[in-house]
Amino acid sequence: MKVVKSETEEPVELPTEDDGTLLLSTLAAQFTGTLGLRYRNPDTNSMRGIRLVDGRLHPPEGGSWGEYLYFTTYPSDSSTGDRKRKAVEDNSLEELSQKSKKCDNSIKTTDLLILGMPYKCTEEDVRQYFSQFGSLLMVQVKRDVMTGRSKGFGFVRFADYECQLKCLSQNHVLDGRTLEIKIPASKDGILPQMSRKIFVGRLTEDLTTDDLREFFSKFGEVVDVYIPKPFRGFAFVTFNDPRAARQVCGEDYVIKGASVHCSSAAAKGTSPGMSNNYGSYGGARESMFR
Secondary structure, three states, X not given: OEEXXXXXXXXXXXXXXXXXXXXXXXXXXXXXXXXXXXXEOOOOOOEEEOOEEOOEEOOOOOOOOOOOEEEEEOHHXXXXXXXXXXXXXXXXXXXXXXXXHOOOOOOOOOOEEEEOOOOOOOHHHHHHHHHHHOOEEEEEEEEOOOOOOEEEEEEEEEOOHHHHHHHHOOOEEEOOEEEEEEOOOOOOOOOOOOOOEEEEEOOOOOOOHHHHHHHHOXXXXXXXXXXXXXXXXXXXXXXXXXXXXXXXXXXXXXXXXXXXXXXXXXXXOOOHHHOOHHHHHHHHHHHHHO
């Protein structure tokens, strides 16, 4: 007799017993989790179940399995559920791929705060160093109004957003001193550009850092994935490009059959209104597990 899980798969021939029955254990050895069989009645074109008694499957009326093609059945029809979940995942990925293509490429650059500059550095020194990353719209070294001496920090702004990203992703040393590059907060404490880090809620214990990295890499380069231990039901994913983080925030995604929710991971000390409940929780909790 020939058995399949779905019509698109290759049939598996299974041996029957001397009395013509099929042991459920024989069936389950080839199709894990199955509880029985069914076949399509040629007279009515409807599916008909096979009788199961004491662990043995009995052939249809007439005592012969015939030339029918038999389909395995599962609890709550999980085979159909698997296909539906896969369809949801495929549709989600297709939809998100379209979102990625529509990602806003017109994001404006912002002033970058440069900390730790050598006090002897001039605007020309700063311009010469940061020009290696792209064209600059502005260079400013902050000075004391009374003495005119440098305060050890300043600002630059790039003409192109990609150049800004390139600058932020690297370490910087100027005249022997390590610089710290930041996107400054506005007067109301809200960052003009969102973080590269997202908070992933509703995580299940079977999802690993590799699973998250593989899934979210579809939207942009992932530089870090962190799942707190002991398990807390959430994780943090950091992208190289904040546009990728902005793209996935506020959405639900299906990863290996589990529905997760993504939101902004609010940075420490930012305004509570900067993100939704997931993001606020993520920002507040992250420092406890790092």
